[in-house]
Amino acid sequence: MTHNLRHWASHFPDRVAIRIGTESLTYSVLESQANQLAHVFEKLGLVRGDHVVAFLPNTPFMFVVAWAAYRSGLYFTPASSFLSAQDAAYIVTNSQARLVFANPAVKTPVAELPGQCGGTIHWVSHEGELPGCSPVQAMMAPMSKLPRDTECPGALMLYTSGTTGAPKGVWRPLPAANYQGAPTFAADLIALFSLDERVRYLSTAPLYHAAPLRFALTITATGGTVLGLPKFDAQEALEMLAVERITHSQWVPTMLQRVLRLPEEVRRKFRAPDHVMALHSAAPCPVPVKRAIIDWWGPILMEYYSGTEGVGLTMLGSPEWLKHPGSVGKTCKGVPHVLDDDWTELPAGETGRIFFSGVTPFQYFGDAEKTANRTSPQGYQTLGDIGYVDSEGYMYLTDRMDDMIISGGVNIYPQEIESAIMELPCIIDAGVVGMADDEFGERPIAFVVGDGKQLQHEVEAAVSAHCSMRLGRIKAPARYVVLEQMPRSPTGKLMRRELRDMLRSMFPAQAVRGLP
Known part of the structure; x- marks a missing residue:
């Protein structure tokens, strides 16, 4: 073709x-x-x-x-x-x-x-x-x-x-x-997702981001039709799936959460029989959210893990995810390597830094030092994530390399804490960063967004009790801050810099990790 x-x-x-x-x-x-x-x-x-x-x-x-x-x-x-x-x-x-x-x-x-x-x-x-x-x-x-x-x-x-x-x-x-050949921005996507001229694609996110732009351009390279939103609106997106006979769409977890919060009568009337693939990526999707979407839309969710650097890609369809909840799938672009701090490759099941080989290396334009920080001595490159690959080849992400908190000599991964907090039905979003502590060196601080059904002190008490029981003394956050809305990019990525800025204004005498 x-x-x-x-x-x-x-x-x-x-x-x-x-x-x-x-x-x-x-x-x-x-x-x-x-x-x-x-x-x-x-x-x-x-x-x-x-x-x-x-x-x-x-x-x-x-x-x-x-x-x-x-x-x-x-x-x-x-x-x-x-x-x-x-x-x-x-x-x-x-x-x-x-x-x-x-x-x-x-x-x-x-x-x-x-x-x-x-x-x-x-x-x-x-x-x-x-x-x-x-x-x-x-x-x-x-x-x-x-x-x-x-x-x-x-x-x-x-x-x-x-x-x-x-x-x-x-x-x-x-x-x-x-x-x-096929344009370089399109070739791998065409093969991986079987895209052709019959695709009617709903683009929900800003086109200045890597995945939304590459997917949408790929659809025009294959003769399909792109239907985009000027700005994301949950109800409009849901209606477009049905009215425009959308076959493929792409989402980030925040968008899926917003769709799930639409009024029950809106969700109950929804029908989109042509919708055969709903892609999602960009950030970890809470297990309850993904399970709820699959129950509602059917087993059409396709998760993939990649990044702007394009060093590797994993994929996971709904049936597989239901058997391996929390996984981002098996690698289908590049070869994965999980390395420890000494650059030694770890066996299946052990957590370390995730690198890939087998893909044309990237460079950060004009910045050899930052490129080197994402490249192992073996020449492998990373998106900056921490995780493991199990014995069956399924990859699980536990955190970001740059976000790790070291408390009392223990490595603490914010994503683990965020996932624990999101287990509470009264919480709709969470973000964790580190702040200096005289006794432990650093302690995690949690920002949470409640569902609006409880008072602020009730939310704080519920999260504190849950984290103490679920995570233990070292990993449980030292403080909890309730927000009306979590700072996230339009593609759903948590803006930890803004959380750190909030901490610096709230506790000016304390050092906040990642800030000068």
């Missing part, structure tokens, strides 16, 4: 390739606009290996930029819509961007960026005027809708979310200039 946008524009010109809200692009229009933008890149002097950054909301134009950059041999970096000016300027500067797209609808203060970033950068606005930016629609209008004479493949260079530090650009070499 041909996995190329141009093929589908020729065979199904009027088929909707992507629709988000009220905006849509057919395959023929997407093809034409991608060609026009590629001509713009050429006219501005961009050459193979240059970098393009985009600060865009969830919009079909993201696909125009991505395909134009791919056909021009460029690295494309979609950036978060919610960055501070400082973090946004860091990504533009760190990526050595030659061209930056900015849309005034994003929360990132893009109007400030031209004045903060040095270098020779072309600043381009999308859907609105911005100081120092040229409107892209006017730049594209006179350009040919036909392909450029010479095309060569580019690549995505996505930044990690920065939940534990500054964002890091994940870089790999470009494919050969004469590469003719």
